[in-house]
Amino acid sequence: MSATAPAGSSQRRPAYRRLSVEQRRAQLLDAAVVLFAHHSPEQVSLDGVAAAAGVSRPLVYRYFPGGKQQVYEAVLRTAADNLVARFAEPAEGSPLRRLASGLRRYLAFVDEYASGYAALMRGGCVAATSRTTATVDEVRQAAVEEILRHLEVDEAPPPRLQLAVRSWIACVEVAALTWLADERQPPAEELSTYLVDQFFGTLAVSAAGDEECADVARRMLEKESADGPLPDVLRRMLPLIEEAAPLLG
């Protein structure tokens, strides 16, 4: 089978460039990633994948005997790995600024994989299975762990803190879907500021009701700086809080 011949063996037949199994699989996957990024799974066909990769439909089947669903799941795996790789952020400087930086990369991913992201995250996607849900959950879990790492909660995170971080991630997903539906308005930078503010709000509210969350929030505050995002959101929140102060009697 030509598809299994090592790349080097094709040197005498340059017109039919032979790829190794791995190279061919990567080529098919690259083409499929682009298709699934720009279309919902319903709109993608195996013929489309074959055409985009410049190969025959049977060749696609040889690599993905499970057909479109198998291609989709491999694409999702690739996209998930790509997204998780973007979470990595050095543990330096203001934690909220680090979060903003990760968020910008998340929104760049959402921008790039727009249709695929929307189809998958909106739910009811025909290609969704317990396996695709598990992949999405794995990405969320990676985000939770990266955030907890920056909050210096490496083991046994308080349940209320986990809930707060997970809720905030759900909030990011809702915001990302709304952003795509609203033709990427407001600008990514503004949306990311809003979401960082929301993170602080969620953490502050969790700290109000849970001593362990309060410890984590205080540790985070110690690492915030006057030129980080926190003073700005605090300044903007204070008028409302002052307005509520009379209720405290």
Next chain:
Amino acid sequence: MSATAPAGSSQRRPAYRRLSVEQRRAQLLDAAVVLFAHHSPEQVSLDGVAAAAGVSRPLVYRYFPGGKQQVYEAVLRTAADNLVARFAEPAEGSPLRRLASGLRRYLAFVDEYASGYAALMRGGCVAATSRTTATVDEVRQAAVEEILRHLEVDEAPPPRLQLAVRSWIACVEVAALTWLADERQPPAEELSTYLVDQFFGTLAVSAAGDEECADVARRMLEKESADGPLPDVLRRMLPLIEEAAPLLG
């Protein structure tokens, strides 16, 4: 067909109670609602529905020719209507207390429909289609509208406020799923307090970045009272905010 005979016509044959089409359909649906509430769609069979309703499998097919998927969608419709009906709350007193009261009814629903709710909302449910997703979105939209009604934003809600309310609903869903997974801990009352606090936090953060949200938040504050939920969460949040104050320079 016996199933179409009016209920009254069976008076001389008490052993075979004849139900009208509507009554029979309601009876099948009642049995199916209970099954789908306590099991994931994968675990429910048409035979199970027939057995629970005390009828034959062909009779279930006569009412639901689309089989299990059609039964599931009818059950989801019934459950969605049931949930939406629970959102209705008189527009009186502290808005946050009204929210707490709606949340308690939401969590009672989640408690009652636990397995079905978890299977559907976790995603990757085999019975999920664009129709079931549309039903879930319809329920979310009803929740958004009820909340906006209490915030006295009846028309043209500011986009940032809509985003805040939608994000908060996502946060409620994450919390409800976590609550089910954690064997209903913390108690519903405590979780509902936490979520009301989060609502205030989300609104306050949105108000910090958006003048229209600030107007809505101020209007809400005017309706809050010293014995409502707000003073308590404010009191608990203040220490952290005071700790952050030095950053303001």
